[in-house]
Amino acid sequence: MARERRDNKGRLLLTGEAQIRNGSYTFRYTDENGVRKSITNWKLLPEDQPPKGDTNPECLRDMENRITDRRTKAMPKKTKTVNAFWQEYISMKCEIAETTLVRYIYLYNKHVKNEWGKDQSNLFDILM
DSSP, X not given: OOOOOBOTTSOBOOTTEEEOTTSOEEEEEEOTXXXXXXXXXXXXXXXXXXXXXXXXXXXXXXXXXXXXXHHHHHSOOXXXXXXXXXXXXHHHOXXXXXXXXXXXXXXXXXXXXXXXXXXXXXXXXXXX
């Protein structure tokens, strides 16, 4: 098991956090578009004292919470089952051969419908 990562003051660093050599802290995350981003701050916790000249009153953990809250609110709720999405998809298929449609339905019923077709999902999960 990997050992816990700590800063130079002995505090436990959470996932995505790191301490840079100059003493500041950074948080790396992936945004909604899949792009890696990072934010840097001198203060990890609100009680930390920043160096002179630093005007940012917010600590890194508060910034992290704001980012993760925004990301969780942006995620769509799981509203439909996979079977419901499948029914919509098949109803839109209009110009395919009858044998192809029969084959689609057969394979879906055999491999998907009873195993994980009843799981709640959203369109974002299916597209990914």
